[in-house]
Amino acid sequence: VVVSLQNGVGNARLPRQHIKQCVIAGMVPFNVFYKGIGHFHCGTEGNIALEDPNNQCSDIIKALNNASLPVKVYNDMEAxxxxxxxxxxxxxxxxxxxxxxxxxxxxxxxxxxxxxxxxxxxxxxxxxxxxxxxxxxxxxxxxxxxxxxxxxxxxxxxxxxxxxxxxxxxxxxxxxxxxxxxxxxxxxxxxxxxxxxxxxxxxxxxxxxxxxxxxxxxxxxxxxxxxxxxxxx
CATH class of the missing domain: 1.10.1040.10 (N-(1-d-carboxylethyl)-l-norvaline Dehydrogenase; domain 2)
Known part of the structure:
Protein backbone atom coordinates (compact mmCIF):
# COMPACT_ATOMS: atom_id res chain seq x y z
CA VAL A 1 0.00 0.00 0.00
CA VAL A 2 1.26 3.46 -0.97
CA VAL A 3 -0.19 6.53 0.74
CA SER A 4 -0.05 9.76 -1.29
CA LEU A 5 0.12 12.81 0.99
CA GLN A 6 0.92 15.36 -1.72
CA ASN A 7 -1.09 18.61 -1.63
CA GLY A 8 -3.84 19.00 -4.21
CA VAL A 9 -7.14 17.28 -4.86
CA GLY A 10 -5.87 14.71 -7.39
CA ASN A 11 -2.84 13.57 -5.43
CA ALA A 12 -3.61 9.83 -5.61
CA ARG A 13 -4.78 9.81 -9.21
CA LEU A 14 -1.38 10.40 -10.82
CA PRO A 15 0.61 7.65 -9.03
CA ARG A 16 -2.21 5.16 -9.73
CA GLN A 17 -1.46 5.66 -13.43
CA HIS A 18 2.19 4.70 -13.02
CA ILE A 19 2.55 2.05 -10.30
CA LYS A 20 0.89 -1.30 -9.62
CA GLN A 21 0.57 -0.92 -5.85
CA CYS A 22 -2.65 0.09 -4.13
CA VAL A 23 -2.51 3.90 -3.79
CA ILE A 24 -4.43 5.51 -0.92
CA ALA A 25 -5.27 9.23 -0.85
CA GLY A 26 -4.01 11.00 2.25
CA MET A 27 -3.64 14.51 3.59
CA VAL A 28 -1.51 16.37 6.12
CA PRO A 29 -3.79 19.08 7.57
CA PHE A 30 -1.08 20.72 9.68
CA ASN A 31 1.84 22.90 8.69
CA VAL A 32 5.32 21.35 8.56
CA PHE A 33 8.46 23.41 8.00
CA TYR A 34 11.85 21.77 7.39
CA LYS A 35 14.53 23.42 9.53
CA GLY A 36 17.43 21.26 8.34
CA ILE A 37 19.46 18.32 9.67
CA GLY A 38 16.40 16.07 9.97
CA HIS A 39 14.38 18.61 11.96
CA PHE A 40 10.74 18.97 10.80
CA HIS A 41 8.79 21.60 12.75
CA CYS A 42 5.01 21.21 13.20
CA GLY A 43 3.56 24.73 13.23
CA THR A 44 -0.20 24.13 13.41
CA GLU A 45 -2.54 21.46 14.75
CA GLY A 46 -4.44 18.58 13.13
CA ASN A 47 -4.33 14.83 12.44
CA ILE A 48 -3.19 13.00 9.30
CA ALA A 49 -6.18 12.02 7.13
CA LEU A 50 -6.45 8.82 5.07
CA GLU A 51 -9.12 7.56 2.67
CA ASP A 52 -9.47 3.91 3.67
CA PRO A 53 -12.98 2.54 2.98
CA ASN A 54 -11.68 -1.04 2.66
CA ASN A 55 -9.49 -1.10 5.81
CA GLN A 56 -6.24 -1.58 3.87
CA CYS A 57 -4.21 0.76 6.06
CA SER A 58 -4.48 -0.83 9.51
CA ASP A 59 -0.73 -1.52 9.76
CA ILE A 60 0.18 2.00 8.62
CA ILE A 61 -2.35 3.57 10.98
CA LYS A 62 -0.99 1.52 13.91
CA ALA A 63 2.59 2.58 13.10
CA LEU A 64 1.60 6.24 12.82
CA ASN A 65 -0.33 6.14 16.08
CA ASN A 66 2.70 4.56 17.79
CA ALA A 67 4.78 7.46 16.46
CA SER A 68 2.37 9.99 18.04
CA LEU A 69 0.93 10.86 14.61
CA PRO A 70 -2.78 10.11 15.05
CA VAL A 71 -4.87 9.39 11.95
CA LYS A 72 -8.43 10.28 10.99
CA VAL A 73 -9.95 7.84 8.48
CA TYR A 74 -12.48 8.80 5.79
CA ASN A 75 -14.51 6.76 3.31
CA ASP A 76 -14.34 9.61 0.76
CA MET A 77 -11.64 12.27 0.83
CA GLU A 78 -12.82 14.60 -1.96
CA ALA A 79 -14.64 17.15 0.21
Missing amino acids: VQYGKLIMNLNNAVNALSGIPLKSQLGDRQYRLVMAKVLSEALAVLKAEGIAPARTGKVIPKLMPKIMKLPDFLFNVVASSTLKIDPEARSSMYEDLALGRRTEIDYLNGEIVRLGEKNHIATPVNKHIVNLIKQHEVAQKGSPHLPANALLLK
Whole structure:
Protein backbone atom coordinates (compact mmCIF):
# COMPACT_ATOMS: atom_id res chain seq x y z
CA VAL A 1 0.00 0.00 0.00
CA VAL A 2 1.26 3.46 -0.97
CA VAL A 3 -0.19 6.53 0.74
CA SER A 4 -0.05 9.76 -1.29
CA LEU A 5 0.12 12.81 0.99
CA GLN A 6 0.92 15.36 -1.72
CA ASN A 7 -1.09 18.61 -1.63
CA GLY A 8 -3.84 19.00 -4.21
CA VAL A 9 -7.14 17.28 -4.86
CA GLY A 10 -5.87 14.71 -7.39
CA ASN A 11 -2.84 13.57 -5.43
CA ALA A 12 -3.61 9.83 -5.61
CA ARG A 13 -4.78 9.81 -9.21
CA LEU A 14 -1.38 10.40 -10.82
CA PRO A 15 0.61 7.65 -9.03
CA ARG A 16 -2.21 5.16 -9.73
CA GLN A 17 -1.46 5.66 -13.43
CA HIS A 18 2.19 4.70 -13.02
CA ILE A 19 2.55 2.05 -10.30
CA LYS A 20 0.89 -1.30 -9.62
CA GLN A 21 0.57 -0.92 -5.85
CA CYS A 22 -2.65 0.09 -4.13
CA VAL A 23 -2.51 3.90 -3.79
CA ILE A 24 -4.43 5.51 -0.92
CA ALA A 25 -5.27 9.23 -0.85
CA GLY A 26 -4.01 11.00 2.25
CA MET A 27 -3.64 14.51 3.59
CA VAL A 28 -1.51 16.37 6.12
CA PRO A 29 -3.79 19.08 7.57
CA PHE A 30 -1.08 20.72 9.68
CA ASN A 31 1.84 22.90 8.69
CA VAL A 32 5.32 21.35 8.56
CA PHE A 33 8.46 23.41 8.00
CA TYR A 34 11.85 21.77 7.39
CA LYS A 35 14.53 23.42 9.53
CA GLY A 36 17.43 21.26 8.34
CA ILE A 37 19.46 18.32 9.67
CA GLY A 38 16.40 16.07 9.97
CA HIS A 39 14.38 18.61 11.96
CA PHE A 40 10.74 18.97 10.80
CA HIS A 41 8.79 21.60 12.75
CA CYS A 42 5.01 21.21 13.20
CA GLY A 43 3.56 24.73 13.23
CA THR A 44 -0.20 24.13 13.41
CA GLU A 45 -2.54 21.46 14.75
CA GLY A 46 -4.44 18.58 13.13
CA ASN A 47 -4.33 14.83 12.44
CA ILE A 48 -3.19 13.00 9.30
CA ALA A 49 -6.18 12.02 7.13
CA LEU A 50 -6.45 8.82 5.07
CA GLU A 51 -9.12 7.56 2.67
CA ASP A 52 -9.47 3.91 3.67
CA PRO A 53 -12.98 2.54 2.98
CA ASN A 54 -11.68 -1.04 2.66
CA ASN A 55 -9.49 -1.10 5.81
CA GLN A 56 -6.24 -1.58 3.87
CA CYS A 57 -4.21 0.76 6.06
CA SER A 58 -4.48 -0.83 9.51
CA ASP A 59 -0.73 -1.52 9.76
CA ILE A 60 0.18 2.00 8.62
CA ILE A 61 -2.35 3.57 10.98
CA LYS A 62 -0.99 1.52 13.91
CA ALA A 63 2.59 2.58 13.10
CA LEU A 64 1.60 6.24 12.82
CA ASN A 65 -0.33 6.14 16.08
CA ASN A 66 2.70 4.56 17.79
CA ALA A 67 4.78 7.46 16.46
CA SER A 68 2.37 9.99 18.04
CA LEU A 69 0.93 10.86 14.61
CA PRO A 70 -2.78 10.11 15.05
CA VAL A 71 -4.87 9.39 11.95
CA LYS A 72 -8.43 10.28 10.99
CA VAL A 73 -9.95 7.84 8.48
CA TYR A 74 -12.48 8.80 5.79
CA ASN A 75 -14.51 6.76 3.31
CA ASP A 76 -14.34 9.61 0.76
CA MET A 77 -11.64 12.27 0.83
CA GLU A 78 -12.82 14.60 -1.96
CA ALA A 79 -14.64 17.15 0.21
CA VAL A 80 -11.83 16.97 2.78
CA GLN A 81 -9.17 17.57 0.11
CA TYR A 82 -11.07 20.59 -1.21
CA GLY A 83 -11.30 21.88 2.36
CA LYS A 84 -7.51 21.58 2.62
CA LEU A 85 -7.16 23.20 -0.82
CA ILE A 86 -9.01 26.25 0.51
CA MET A 87 -6.51 26.47 3.38
CA ASN A 88 -3.56 25.89 1.04
CA LEU A 89 -4.45 28.85 -1.17
CA ASN A 90 -2.55 30.92 1.37
CA ASN A 91 0.68 28.99 0.64
CA ALA A 92 1.48 31.14 -2.39
CA VAL A 93 0.64 34.40 -0.61
CA ASN A 94 2.96 33.41 2.22
CA ALA A 95 5.73 32.37 -0.18
CA LEU A 96 5.52 35.68 -2.04
CA SER A 97 5.44 37.71 1.19
CA GLY A 98 8.55 36.00 2.56
CA ILE A 99 7.46 36.40 6.19
CA PRO A 100 6.26 33.81 8.77
CA LEU A 101 2.63 32.71 8.50
CA LYS A 102 1.66 34.29 11.81
CA SER A 103 3.08 37.67 10.75
CA GLN A 104 1.52 37.44 7.30
CA LEU A 105 -1.94 36.56 8.63
CA GLY A 106 -1.53 39.25 11.27
CA ASP A 107 -1.25 41.87 8.52
CA ARG A 108 -4.71 42.96 7.33
CA GLN A 109 -3.42 43.97 3.88
CA TYR A 110 -2.31 40.39 3.17
CA ARG A 111 -5.59 39.13 4.65
CA LEU A 112 -7.54 41.32 2.22
CA VAL A 113 -5.62 39.65 -0.62
CA MET A 114 -6.58 36.28 0.85
CA ALA A 115 -10.23 37.35 1.10
CA LYS A 116 -10.24 37.90 -2.68
CA VAL A 117 -8.39 34.63 -3.32
CA LEU A 118 -10.88 32.71 -1.17
CA SER A 119 -13.97 34.43 -2.59
CA GLU A 120 -12.91 33.44 -6.12
CA ALA A 121 -12.26 29.88 -4.95
CA LEU A 122 -15.59 29.46 -3.17
CA ALA A 123 -17.44 30.82 -6.22
CA VAL A 124 -15.87 28.31 -8.61
CA LEU A 125 -16.31 25.40 -6.20
CA LYS A 126 -19.99 26.28 -5.80
CA ALA A 127 -20.36 26.33 -9.60
CA GLU A 128 -18.65 22.93 -9.72
CA GLY A 129 -21.05 21.54 -7.10
CA ILE A 130 -18.30 21.01 -4.51
CA ALA A 131 -18.81 21.77 -0.82
CA PRO A 132 -15.35 21.87 0.83
CA ALA A 133 -15.30 20.11 4.19
CA ARG A 134 -14.17 21.72 7.38
CA THR A 135 -10.66 20.40 8.07
CA GLY A 136 -10.00 22.33 11.26
CA LYS A 137 -11.90 24.80 13.40
CA VAL A 138 -12.59 27.24 10.55
CA ILE A 139 -15.68 26.88 8.33
CA PRO A 140 -14.51 27.42 4.70
CA LYS A 141 -17.42 29.65 3.60
CA LEU A 142 -16.75 32.04 6.52
CA MET A 143 -13.06 32.50 5.73
CA PRO A 144 -13.37 35.54 3.40
CA LYS A 145 -15.35 37.39 6.10
CA ILE A 146 -12.83 36.40 8.78
CA MET A 147 -9.94 37.64 6.62
CA LYS A 148 -11.61 41.06 6.24
CA LEU A 149 -11.94 41.63 9.99
CA PRO A 150 -9.97 44.47 11.58
CA ASP A 151 -6.81 43.32 13.32
CA PHE A 152 -8.18 43.38 16.88
CA LEU A 153 -11.23 41.29 15.92
CA PHE A 154 -9.20 38.93 13.75
CA ASN A 155 -6.80 38.34 16.64
CA VAL A 156 -9.71 37.38 18.89
CA VAL A 157 -11.05 34.91 16.30
CA ALA A 158 -7.61 33.57 15.37
CA SER A 159 -6.60 32.94 18.98
CA SER A 160 -9.29 30.27 19.24
CA THR A 161 -9.39 28.92 15.66
CA LEU A 162 -5.98 29.44 14.04
CA LYS A 163 -3.21 28.33 16.36
CA ILE A 164 -0.04 29.07 14.40
CA ASP A 165 3.52 28.71 15.65
CA PRO A 166 5.59 31.91 15.19
CA GLU A 167 8.15 29.91 13.16
CA ALA A 168 5.69 28.35 10.72
CA ARG A 169 6.00 29.13 6.99
CA SER A 170 4.34 27.58 3.96
CA SER A 171 5.97 24.70 2.11
CA MET A 172 5.85 26.86 -1.03
CA TYR A 173 8.12 29.41 0.66
CA GLU A 174 10.56 26.54 1.21
CA ASP A 175 10.22 25.47 -2.44
CA LEU A 176 11.19 28.95 -3.65
CA ALA A 177 14.07 29.10 -1.16
CA LEU A 178 15.45 25.78 -2.45
CA GLY A 179 14.86 26.50 -6.14
CA ARG A 180 12.28 23.71 -6.50
CA ARG A 181 9.18 23.68 -8.65
CA THR A 182 6.14 24.45 -6.53
CA GLU A 183 2.65 22.94 -6.30
CA ILE A 184 1.04 26.13 -7.61
CA ASP A 185 -0.70 24.42 -10.55
CA TYR A 186 -2.48 22.09 -8.11
CA LEU A 187 -3.47 24.81 -5.62
CA ASN A 188 -4.33 28.29 -6.95
CA GLY A 189 -3.93 26.84 -10.44
CA GLU A 190 -6.79 24.42 -9.69
CA ILE A 191 -9.03 27.41 -8.92
CA VAL A 192 -8.02 29.09 -12.18
CA ARG A 193 -8.75 25.86 -14.10
CA LEU A 194 -12.19 25.43 -12.52
CA GLY A 195 -12.92 29.12 -13.13
CA GLU A 196 -12.17 28.75 -16.83
CA LYS A 197 -14.27 25.59 -16.96
CA ASN A 198 -17.25 27.38 -15.38
CA HIS A 199 -16.70 30.77 -17.09
CA ILE A 200 -15.96 32.53 -13.79
CA ALA A 201 -13.14 35.08 -13.65
CA THR A 202 -10.37 34.39 -11.11
CA PRO A 203 -8.01 37.35 -11.68
CA VAL A 204 -6.31 37.35 -8.27
CA ASN A 205 -5.58 33.63 -8.27
CA LYS A 206 -4.34 33.86 -11.87
CA HIS A 207 -2.03 36.77 -10.99
CA ILE A 208 -0.62 34.87 -8.00
CA VAL A 209 -0.01 31.77 -10.16
CA ASN A 210 1.91 33.92 -12.65
CA LEU A 211 3.98 35.55 -9.88
CA ILE A 212 4.96 32.21 -8.37
CA LYS A 213 6.00 30.86 -11.78
CA GLN A 214 8.11 33.97 -12.43
CA HIS A 215 9.97 33.46 -9.18
CA GLU A 216 10.36 29.73 -9.74
CA VAL A 217 12.30 30.61 -12.89
CA ALA A 218 14.31 33.34 -11.13
CA GLN A 219 15.45 30.86 -8.43
CA LYS A 220 16.22 33.64 -5.95
CA GLY A 221 13.84 32.56 -3.21
CA SER A 222 10.91 34.62 -1.97
CA PRO A 223 10.62 38.06 -3.59
CA HIS A 224 9.27 39.54 -0.30
CA LEU A 225 6.44 41.30 -2.12
CA PRO A 226 4.12 43.74 -0.32
CA ALA A 227 0.42 42.87 -0.27
CA ASN A 228 -0.55 45.40 -2.96
CA ALA A 229 1.80 43.67 -5.43
CA LEU A 230 -0.30 40.52 -5.18
CA LEU A 231 -3.33 42.30 -6.65
CA LEU A 232 -3.73 43.27 -10.30
CA LYS A 233 -3.17 46.97 -10.93
